[in-house]
Amino acid sequence: MEHQGFTLWFTGLSGAGKTTLALKVEEILRQRGMKVELLDGDVVRQNLSKGLGFSKEDRDTNIKRIGFVCKLLTRNGVVAIASAISPYREVRDFVRQDVGAFAEVYVKCPLETLVQRDVKGLYKKALAGEIANFTGVSDPYEEPRHPEVLVDSSQETPDESVTKIIAKLEALQYIPPAPQTPGGVYSNAERKAVEDRLQALGYI
Amino acid sequence: MGVLASKRKRMFVLSIDGVPYTLLTRLLQRGDMPNLAAWVAEGSLVRYNSTLPWVSSVAWSTYMTGVNAGKHGIYGFVDRQPGSYKTFIPTSRHMRSETLWEYLSRLGKHVVVMNVPVTYPPRPVNGVLIGCFLSPSIDKCAYPPEVSQTLKALDYRIDADPYLARSDKLKLCEDVALTLARRAEAMFYFMLHEDWDFFHCHIMETDRLHHFLWREMEQNAPTLGQRFYAFYRQLDGVVGQLRTRLPDDAELMILSDHGFCGIQQEVYVNHWLAQQGWLQFEADPPRSLEDISSRAGAYSLDPGRIYINLRGREPRGCVAPGAEYERLRAEIAQAALELTDPTSGERLFQAAHKREDIYHGPCLESAPDLVLQPVDGYDPKGAIFKETLTFRGPTLVGMHTFDDALLYVRGRRIQTGSWSILDATPTILTLMGLSVPPYMDGRSMVAG
Numbered sequence: 345m346e347h348q349g350f351t352l353w354f355t356g357l358s359g360a361g362k363t364t365l366a367l368k369v370e371e372i373l374r375q376r377g378m379k380v381e382l383l384d385g386d387v388v389r390q391n392l393s394k395g396l397g398f399s400k401e402d403r404d405t406n407i408k409r410i411g412f413v414c415k416l417l418t419r420n421g422v423v424a425i426a427s428a429i430s431p432y433r434e435v436r437d438f439v440r441q442d443v444g445a446f447a448e449v450y451v452k453c454p455l456e457t458l459v460q461r462d463v464k465g466l467y468k469k470a471l472a473g474e475i476a477n478f479t480g481v482s483d484p485y486e487e488p489r490h491p492e493v494l495v496d497s498s499q500e501t502p503d504e505s506v507t508k509i510i511a512k513l514e515a516l517q518y519i520p521p522a523p524q525t526p527g528g529v530y531s532n533a534e535r536k537a538v539e540d541r542l543q544a545l546g547y548i
Numbered sequence: 549m550g551v552l553a554s555k556r557k558r559m560f561v562l563s564i565d566g567v568p569y570t571l572l573t574r575l576l577q578r579g580d581m582p583n584l585a586a587w588v589a590e591g592s593l594v595r596y597n598s599t600l601p602w603v604s605s606v607a608w609s610t611y612m613t614g615v616n617a618g619k620h621g622i623y624g625f626v627d628r629q630p631g632s633y634k635t636f637i638p639t640s641r642h643m644r645s646e647t648l649w650e651y652l653s654r655l656g657k658h659v660v661v662m663n664v665p666v667t668y669p670p671r672p673v674n675g676v677l678i679g680c681f682l683s684p685s686i687d688k689c690a691y692p693p694e695v696s697q698t699l700k701a702l703d704y705r706i707d708a709d710p711y712l713a714r715s716d717k718l719k720l721c722e723d724v725a726l727t728l729a730r731r732a733e734a735m736f737y738f739m740l741h742e743d744w745d746f747f748h749c750h751i752m753e754t755d756r757l758h759h760f761l762w763r764e765m766e767q768n769a770p771t772l773g774q775r776f777y778a779f780y781r782q783l784d785g786v787v788g789q790l791r792t793r794l795p796d797d798a799e800l801m802i803l804s805d806h807g808f809c810g811i812q813q814e815v816y817v818n819h820w821l822a823q824q825g826w827l828q829f830e831a832d833p834p835r836s837l838e839d840i841s842s843r844a845g846a847y848s849l850d851p852g853r854i855y856i857n858l859r860g861r862e863p864r865g866c867v868a869p870g871a872e873y874e875r876l877r878a879e880i881a882q883a884a885l886e887l888t889d890p891t892s893g894e895r896l897f898q899a900a901h902k903r904e905d906i907y908h909g910p911c912l913e914s915a916p917d918l919v920l921q922p923v924d925g926y927d928p929k930g931a932i933f934k935e936t937l938t939f940r941g942p943t944l945v946g947m948h949t950f951d952d953a954l955l956y957v958r959g960r961r962i963q964t965g966s967w968s969i970l971d972a973t974p975t976i977l978t979l980m981g982l983s984v985p986p987y988m989d990g991r992s993m994v995a996g
Contacts, residue, residue, distance in 0.1 A: 392777070473602040490655050515646035519617060520910040529639045529669060534684035538637055544710040545759060546814075546944045547603065547625040548850050548930065 347378050350518045351411075351443045352509075354427040355488060357480045359463045359498040361505070366427040366453060368506045376519060383410050385428030395472060398477035404435045404480040411439030418443055423519075431479045433486040446460050447516060449509055450491040455480050457498045487508035492516065558798040559750040559978045562790070563664065564584030564783070565604060566755035568807035569595035569954035575781035580780050583788035587800070589899060591958040594993075595951075598806035598917045600853050601951040604755065605638065606616065607805035607969050608665040614647040614973035614988035622666060623916060626849055626930070630914060632863060633837040635849075638874060639682055640671050644911055646972045649673050649746065653946040657745035660738050662708075663731065664750045665805075676742060678734075681707035681752060681947040705730045708753055713760040713943050721775040725782055728753045732786040739793060744979070750781070758808040762946025767812050778838055787945050800958035805969055811945055812925035813889060813938035815896055817848035820937055826876075833933045842866055845876050846917075849971060850930035851948075852897075853916035861913075877917055878900070884920050896926045922957025924949055960974060960994045967993050 347357045352369065354362040363384055385406075389396065392409055396402040397497045407430050414424035430436050440446045458480065459467045470478035477483045493512045495505035530538060542548045558863035573593075576585045599606045601624060609622040617623050621644040626635050634837065643666060649659040653674035656960060661667065661677045670691035678699065685708055690696045708727040712720040728751065735749040741785035757779055766770035785812070794800065821827035826840035842864035844857045856873055859865040867873055881900035888895055898919040907915045922928050926938075927947035955972060958980070968991035977984050978992035 492654065512646070514644055514774055515650070516985075517615070517910070521621070521644045528677065530637070530684060535637065537684060538682060541707075541710060542625050542637070544713070545756075546927070546929070546947075548607075 345420060347423075347520070348378075348445065348518070349421045349423060350425045350447065350448065351354065351414040351418050351426060351439075352447050352513070353414075353430070353436070353439065354425070354449045354451055355491075356428045356451060356497075357485055358429055358466060358478075359458045360451040360453040361459055361495075361502065362427040362429075362451045365449070365495070365505055365509065366425050367395035368502060369509055370425055372506070372510060373423050376522065376537055378421045378519065379421065380425060381417050382427065383413060385410075385426075385430075388428070398483070400432065403430075404432060407432075407435045407439060411435075411442055412535065414439070415443045418445055427471055429485070431464045433488065436488065443483065445518070446485045447492040447513060447518060448488055449493045449495065450500045451495055451497055451505075452487075453497045470522050557747065557977055558744065558795060559746045559980050560794055560798050560800050561746075561976065562748045562787075562800075562802045563608075563748065564754050564804050565665075565750065565752045565804055566758050566808050567804040567954060568809075568869060568949070568950060569593075569804075569810070570951040570952055575777075575780050577832070578777075580777055581784035581787070583784045583791055584802075587787070587791065587802075588956060589874040591800075591956055592960055592962040593954060594962050594967065595958040596953055596955050596971075597966075598948070598950050598953050599892055599969060600921065600950070601853060602806045602921075602948045603851055604665045604805055604948075607953075608641055608750075609974050610647070611803075611805065611969045612664060612666075613643065613969065614648065614984070614990045615645050616907055616909060616911045616970065616989050618907030618915060619987070619989070621911035621914065623914065624849060624851070625854060627914065628736075628849070631861075633840055635837060637682065638666070640679075644776055647671070647790075647829055648976065649675075649677065650749075650758065651985070652980075652982075654748050657780055657980075658743055659746045660742050660744045660748070661746075662735060662738070662747060662749045663752060665752075674723070674749060675744065675746075676738060678704075679706075680750070688756070698737070699734065702734050703730055704734045708756045710760070717760060717764070717772055718775070718813050721757075721772070721779065724753045725779060727752065727756075728779070728782060728786065732789070735925050736789065736793065746976075749918070753779070754783070754804075758946040762808060762810050763989045766944070783882055799976075800952075800956075801972070802956040802978060803969070803972055803980070804953045804955075808946050809952075810925045811927050811940065812892070812894075813927070813940050814944070815922065815926050815928045815938055816931050817852065817928050817935045818930065818932055820844055820887065821848060821854075823879075823937070824880075826880065829933075834933060840864060840930075846880060848928070848930050849916070850928070852920035852922060852928035853930070854918035854919045854920060858917075874918075881920075883919055889926065891938070894926075895923055897921060898923045921950060928959065954992070955975035957994060962993045963995065965993070966967045 393406040417424035469475045470481040514521045555675040587602040600611045605622045605625045609620045613620045622638045652663040665680045667683040670677045670679045696811045705727045783883040828844050830841050831839040857865045877940040882899045897920045901919040903915040974984045974990040975993040978996045
């Protein structure tokens, strides 16, 4: 079955879990038969955006370049997953308008937790002044106002977050639903009571 | 953007289940509902269509998602499990599309939703959601869960007691009236205590009244006929209170999901399929759909849904996909359109809709192959085994219709067009100054 392309944009502070979630979602979408490409911010800065720095202007250029590639993929029926800090709201919204079929996932995590985790050892350096223009420490992060999905990696497991993301993509008609087992809503007694009521009303 | 453009836009929706446009206009003319008449004079009231099938679970699912059943996946109050003849009750967990209130919640709007069909189990919102009559108890019906305590303190009732209709319709009337009173009290409570941007209260009591008292109303039965109209005067009293409490600048919509008419006969479609040689069972009498034979060509679920026993889709399917499927489907459709009431000679069905003509989307695979739309008065039922084709009883006397629902918007003109409940949510979003997501199938009935 031919699937429509769309862009799934992960935004959030460094170390929040964007790449972790993006990889898990990528796998699920491939299993569902979709063509998927992942544009990870760290990887993109080694090729497409090689040479760009971390000034606001360079960050905006980086995000617009990723957004442009996402647009091309989206219109050719590919799911483009972008995972980048993308700290400025205006340029994220620009990409949203430019791409059209777009869903934003805000991977939230308190700065204190990220500093404690420091998965890449960068927060320590940034706090020591060894890295300039570090988002959350010396550069701003503008939270999304109305993301399609909000996950909090300090409160949820990655699998819980992925479940939320997939459910929302299904609800927004971006991806087809997985076959579902219809049971589990009612106990046997509850189901009998509801069925009897529906029968009394002439509905079944 | 100036101050006016950023002014808060609040939206109130009052839904009245199964109230026909024709009945409401008659009630307004009779003078039973002066408060509603005053509102109607300030806006636009139109007649519009329900869904196929014309049953509340499908209609309200279509309303709350703005998409057809081929996208939200709810085709009736009962469905069969994929790859099985076991049946289940579709709930909100099976609804495969985002609801209006989930969309509004994402945009930061505070919502209150009460009693809209297919809102059990209650899915999280930014605000309060009280589930419908599919909820097994008040303890489980609400989001957030602590709202259940408030409902208990208000002596809230999820639904009227339909079993009373078998023994004492007068007691049923009292029960319906009390349920409405409690629901209204809860509605006013949450209107006062929640800082809502969107509020939807659904009145189910009208549907209950119509199912069990429609004939008595039509026949002007001395007591029960009068109770029918008394209920509407009570409802108008609720409308009157709402008029004093609703902000003048709040947008207002009142709508129903289908019409109603009297039942001439219930029609047992599975009995007919068996008589025609299209349905056989392996048990005599059959206890459920699971007793279906591997020789059966088709079976039916309420109301008027026909499923071909398709090889590869159904566990004991014998009908080959392709030409054989199409031939059998066409035969059943043709025979249904020629079927007549043995007593009156009237046709029983006015249309036979193919799935691909009325649904589209990722949930098409679980759609019925045909939907038989009845002539008003003939109520198709999915009972597995009945000994007669038709039946007319004293308890269930009113049935749903497709083309006599209503929608009202205050202070606006509804554009000329052929509308259905699919268009209600896009209209609400337009009234709230919000964009309509491109995946929605409906259109706004008012100009933006």
